[in-house]
Amino acid sequence: MKRVITSTLSLIIVFTSVLLASGCYSDRKASSDPVTLTIWHVYGAQTDSPLNDLIDEFNSTVGKEEGIQVEVTMVSNNNSIHEHVLASANEEPGSSELPDIFCSYPKTVLALPDDDILVDYRDYFTDEELEAYNENFLSEGVIDGRQLILPIAKSTEVTLINKTLFDRFADATGAKLSDLATWEGVFKASEKYAKWSGGKSFLVHDFHFNYFQVGTESLGEAFFNKTGNGLSFGSAFEQVWEPYARTAILGGLWLKGGYATEPMRTADAIVSVVSSASILYYSDQVTYSDNTSEKVEYVAMPAPVFENGKKLVMQRGGGMCLTKSTPEREKAAVTFLKWLTEPEVNTRFAVQAGYMPVTDEAFSDYMPKAIEELTDPEYKSLYDAFLKTYDEYTFYNAPQLKKYLEMETAFEENSRLCMADVRQRYMESEGSEDMNSLISQSLDDLKKTIGD
Amino acid sequence: MIVKLRRLIKITKQSRFQDSRIQRRLMVYWLSMILVILGVLLLIFAITGTFSASEKKLAKELSMSQNTFMSALDRQMNYLESSAIALSENASIIIDETLGIQSVSTLNNDLDGLKDLETSLFPLVTNALDSSQCSGAFAILNATANTSAPDAENSRAGIYVRYANLSTTKSARQDKSLFRGIADVARDRSMEMHNRWNLEFDISLLPGYGQLISHTSGRLADNCLWSGKTTLTGTWENVVFLTVPIIGKNGEVRGICGMEISDLYFRLAYPASEGDFGSMVTLLAPVSGDRVNVANGLYGGSKGISLKGIQEFSVEKRYNYNVYTNTSGKKVPDTSTAGRYLGLQQILDVKTSEGLPLAIFTIVSEENYKSAILRERIALSLFALLYLIITSSLCIYLSKRFVVPIAARLDSLTEERDSLAESNESAQKEIARLAYSRKTEVDPGDYAQFLEGFKMLTPKEREIFDYYVSGKTIKEIQDAAGIKESTIRYHNRNIYSKLGVNSLKQLLRYAALMKHDKK
Incomplete structure (x- = not known):
């Protein structure tokens, strides 16, 4: 009897073990409860998003194996994400929960009520892993000694020109593309274009604040005052302001809000100084107010510099912040970010979106081949300009100031208004008002509105 | 096994002639055997999923989620x-x-x-x-x-x-x-x-x-x-x-x-709700007969189930829910490799530009459902296995502690009984032989007095007489009856006197003769 019971029990145990093993295996494979991460990012906004495509790829490959699913719950621009992050972090009524991962510049982290809500990447990356990233890009994400932002792609400012319309203008006036290498050349061409086109804008800058910041610094003067709470408004600033305001008064500078793509889309401007990543948002046709459209070609050049200034250009492209949650979620998010910054994936992503990859290996081993393989002439032109910028320019990183965003927003809005106001006066006077006094007036107005 | 069982039944039958304690122990052992059998059945049912209520539970969860979704979307x-x-x-x-x-x-x-x-x-x-x-x-x-x-x-x-x-x-x-x-x-x-x-x-x-x-x-x-x-x-x-x-x-x-x-x-607006069978995803899509045009529909938050890339579902209606199979033939980049989903649907009372009715669906991945069932079966099987191990251990313990000694004792009793029966038979034969051989040596008058005197024995004397007949010595009678030797000897005198015998040997001979005559 004993033998019978023992045998039966052994059989049962073996059978149940097999069942358990198959159950565990099946359970692991099924990933019935994957970790679902949410992400807010800026790569693509309202257009086809290359990051969304990569996220789909991750979800169906590595994510599927590891039980991680990344869900995009916002694709927007940095300012909008900044506002949403702050609203969520401050638990404002109507705000949503912070996502696991969000795009951010240091200014957003600095504006958080408590940056302890963010993960220090050093907790999840080894020193060796972090060393693989470009040192300059990585250091930009260090805040109070903690690695709170992980770079995933970096951009810089470039000049994007509607070559089709510029050529038409050049044919008529003798202007040359090479004129656009310096700000002096740009302003001259702007004035010429305004006259030639009957007052239409020639130039649009995505961020006036960046023009003045980089321009002032390139002339050897500090843009921000010593307290970091205001602007210095020194002689170099005035030197930068004068031609910009003059162009605005003459109508050569686009002064309405929104991104540079907007007037470029309607041919209300033909030259833009923008982030290289803007290429995603440019359409290869312009539409006129009578609903006729025209196919156009864009070319890129390094951003203009002042003839007597240093070749300085704004480094752009934020990084990814990771919200503290559970070790399981944080680890899953890091798995995704590590995958995204693997040299091959990162290069593929960067080249699709008008960025540069962030690891040295990607830059040296993958990037040249990826650029060679580009077939779109606009992207080819962009990356030529990009590489020239890397070779010839010094990159300028905006300082980490608590009030940076506040100053940027105020300057952006008020500088437009001040210049638009004097432009209006100039138009109303039919060009009789003294240009120099209008320029001085606009600068005084700016100083009054945002303080010095 | 059957032989062992028969033996156990035989032992149980034999135990009827034993004291009640043995019977109780055997009953406890039988009870443990029943518990083991129940355990085996429980394990079989757990493994085969006979007791599982998952299907009804799934239908209930789907129904609740579908009603909530329907109500919200209809209102919207x-x-x-x-x-x-x-x-x-x-x-x-x-x-x-x-x-x-x-x-x-x-x-x-x-x-x-x-x-x-x-x-x-x-x-x-x-x-x-x-x-x-x-x-x-x-x-x-x-x-x-x-x-x-x-x-x-x-x-x-x-x-x-x-x-x-x-x-x-x-x-x-x-x-x-x-x-x-x-x-x-x-x-x-x-x-x-x-x-x-x-x-x-x-x-x-x-x-x-x-x-x-x-x-x-x-x-x-x-x-x-x-x-x-x-x-x-x-x-x-x-x-x-x-x-x-x-x-x-x-x-x-x-x-x-x-x-x-x-x-x-x-x-x-419609995030996936979590149920016992994984995420429940909502879908709003046109239907045409037994086909759902997923590519033309919107789906809610997925939490791991992605319907992206699926063009069409075929619908198989079942009692508790429907089965939706991805028939688009495209690779489905989601966690459900099988591409089959279980769910419910309801047609909305709206007009569509394509003329096809618009329906809302609540679905779960069949793979997740099966995983949940497997997990449930494993949990039940583990419970049943644990139960079986405990009852089997108890059974083995009781077997060792009770059944084996009882069986050994009953075996020895059986052997003893057989041996006694054998010796009793030879003793009877010897008595008969003696009675027969000695009958002629016995004085009929003394024997008649013996028989008369036997009737006159008091109960105590009779008891002591019986002890002698059973072969006990004075010492043994002293222990068995609990009386002093002098008392036994006093009774002996009376017994001898009444029976008219002079020795124990004569007493035993007449007693054997009397027994033989009675037979």
Whole structure:
């Protein structure tokens, strides 16, 4: 009897073990409860998003194996994400929960009520892993000694020109593309274009604040005052302001809000100084107010510099912040970010979106081949300009100031208004008002509105 | 096994002649055996899933989720229809004020007229967007800025405003952008233009436009049309449109207006609910017979189940729920490699531009369901196994502790009995032989006195007589009867006297003879 019971029990145990093993295996494979991460990012906004495509790829490959699913719950621009992050972090009524991962510049982290809500990447990356990233890009994400932002792609400012319309203008006036290498050349061409086109804008800058910041610094003067709470408004600033305001008064500078793509889309401007990543948002046709459209070609050049200034250009492209949650979620998010910054994936992503990859290996081993393989002439032109910028320019990183965003927003809005106001006066006077006094007036107005 | 069982039954039968303690122990052992058998049955049932109530539980969860979803979506769609009708009526008033009884076609090639009208329609459209649960709102005029432009027959002026950065539907911070319309209308109001802005609508991409423009009759409520999912050109977003005609006082259809629900909006508005069988995903899609056009539908938050890439489901109706199989033949990049889903569906009472009924679905991945069942079976099996191990251990213990000693004792008793029976038989034979051989040696008078005297023995004397007959010595009788030797000897004298014997040997001989005679 004993033998019978023992045998039966052994059989049962073996059978149940097999069942358990198959159950565990099946359970692991099924990933019935994957970790679902949410992400807010800026790569693509309202257009086809290359990051969304990569996220789909991750979800169906590595994510599927590891039980991680990344869900995009916002694709927007940095300012909008900044506002949403702050609203969520401050638990404002109507705000949503912070996502696991969000795009951010240091200014957003600095504006958080408590940056302890963010993960220090050093907790999840080894020193060796972090060393693989470009040192300059990585250091930009260090805040109070903690690695709170992980770079995933970096951009810089470039000049994007509607070559089709510029050529038409050049044919008529003798202007040359090479004129656009310096700000002096740009302003001259702007004035010429305004006259030639009957007052239409020639130039649009995505961020006036960046023009003045980089321009002032390139002339050897500090843009921000010593307290970091205001602007210095020194002689170099005035030197930068004068031609910009003059162009605005003459109508050569686009002064309405929104991104540079907007007037470029309607041919209300033909030259833009923008982030290289803007290429995603440019359409290869312009539409006129009578609903006729025209196919156009864009070319890129390094951003203009002042003839007597240093070749300085704004480094752009934020990084990814990771919200503290559970070790399981944080680890899953890091798995995704590590995958995204693997040299091959990162290069593929960067080249699709008008960025540069962030690891040295990607830059040296993958990037040249990826650029060679580009077939779109606009992207080819962009990356030529990009590489020239890397070779010839010094990159300028905006300082980490608590009030940076506040100053940027105020300057952006008020500088437009001040210049638009004097432009209006100039138009109303039919060009009789003294240009120099209008320029001085606009600068005084700016100083009054945002303080010095 | 059967032999062992028979033996156990035999032992149990034999135990009836034993004391009650043995019987009780055997009963406990039998009980433990029953518990083991129950354990085995429990394990078999657990492994085969006989006891599982998963199917009913799934049906209940699906039903609850479906009811919640149905109620919310029905309310939203009703509300959107009423908002679209209000937008149509207000737009109609504005257009009538501008055009009077003139046809809307008088706006063709009239850039200023179109700009004025779009400027007037702009606040209506943005208000409709602000006050409705949707991701975009629009009003289209049946006129174009340039009838000579290429593809002018498909180009129509109007205003289309969309949320620029949807995060969650409850968020109050929703930036808007102008997707279609005259750029200056947006610029004058500091509204950004969409990255894929265009001046006019391409009505060839707008489901139901031709239908509403040419076949409208009856009340506006009867002309609310829902479209299947459409990709907004150049963007990553897909939307479902609700469209209503704008009918002027002159009876002319001036254009159409309505709202859109984007797939992102839908995902945020209807997040996946977590059940015992994984995420339950909601789907809004057209149905045609036993086919669900998933590619033309919107689905809610997925949490690991992705319906992306699935074109079509075939439906197999079952008692508790339906089985939806991906029949699109495309690789499905989701966690459900089998591409089969379980769920419920309900047809919505709305009109669609494609003419197909629109249904809402709540589904779970069959793979997740099976995993959940497997987990349940494993848990039950483990419980049953544990139970079986405990009862089997008890059974083995009882077997060792009780059954084995009882069986050994019964075996020894059986052997003893057989041996006794054998010796008893030989003793009887010897007695008979002696009785027979000695009968002639016995004095009949003494034997008769013995028989007479035997009747006169007192009970105590009789007891002692019996002890002697059974072969006990005085010492043994002393112990057995609990009386002193002197007392026994006193009784002996009386016994001898009454029986008329002189020795124990004579007493035993006459006793044997008496027994023999009685037989």
